[in-house]
Amino acid sequence: MGPIAYALLFSLAAGLVVAEKSDYCLSEIVKSDQRIRSHGYPAEAHEVVTEDGYVLTLFRIPYSHKLQNQNQRRPPVLLQHGLFSNSDCFLCSGPDNSLAYLLADAGYDVWLGNARGNIYSRANQKISLNSYKFWHFDWHEIGTIDIAAMIDYIIDVTDFPKVHYAGHSQGTTVYLVLLSERPEYNDKIATGHLLAPCAFFAHGTSFVFNALGPLVGTPGGIWNQLLVDTELIPHNNLVNRVVDNGCHLSDAICKNAFVMFANGGYENANSSSMSVLVETHPAGSSSNQGIHYLQLWKSHAFRQYDWGTKKNNELYGQDLPPDYDLDLITAETHSYSSHNDALCGPEDVDTLVSRFTHLTEDHRVPVQSFNHLDFIIAKNVKELVNDPIIERINEYESR
């Protein structure tokens, strides 16, 4: 890890400390629906309220203006972003390359999810955004509550019995969490596509693990107690300015901002796509999401949040948190992973594949340099990932 990466890490940490919870102004950024319209496509924004009061924004590309297929059958697809991210990640490479637009042009009704806590889903009907209680959640709740609510909402609006799903990074974790914790949702999935699947972390090579893992990966530790239930790397002017200026100053700085995702090397990255991402990223998340991932890195297990023995016993009735039972996931699911992924690398994917008894197919991107973020920003993501996903969805629909 180079000095630039350290500088950025410190800026992010500073951002964490100084950020006021609601200081940024949503009206200043181009929102996903505006972005979609600027590319000529129809766009909608829907609000979904979860059982615990979070107000989530789902963006939608209901049809393609190129196909004029608004009166035809359009099976729904839900796209779910990763940690620190939001719905823009499926739009940032524009209409010719991004998964959302390619799916719309293939005749699908495209829904873009936003997890609680990100810039598009920062409200709760019962809890103030400024309360630490607002941030008392983890990707466990995003999976079991948010994704479930999104799927039910889409099924309700579209009248289709099932939804196709594609998720990146944390968007894969929450899929695994939902289908193992609430297995009745397997029947609501037509096909699932996991991009850079993240469940096991024993081999993560990113500096993030080594720098932060020992501090917060152990339950009950001082760092853990200080950081629990707060907003992690919020979207705020300072962080944004550092990264944005960095991107304008030099490609190298910009690429270092994303260094945590790759084992070095950004030969596949589309710089324009990165600049689009930077406008609305980092998008906001709870510290518990990051802490939980670091716990997995330490424990080598894919299991629920570790609160320490006392609270674990209260919550789970056992000393250690229970594992997510991957045997319960029966929906047709495809995994797409890559060699150069520093967060969820090939050995950890091997572990996932070996435990995921009903996995339909394990696809490995054939380009060695392809990394974690390339599933979103690579110049070659269309041929290597997006087109194959659409072919498999088409194949399902032609049965």
Ligand SMILES: *[C@@H]1O[C@H](CO)[C@@H](O)[C@H](O)[C@H]1NC(C)=O
């Ligand atoms: C790179 O990103 C830009 C900005 O979104 C987009 O217009 C362009 O088509 C992308 N190119 C490739 C090859 O992905």
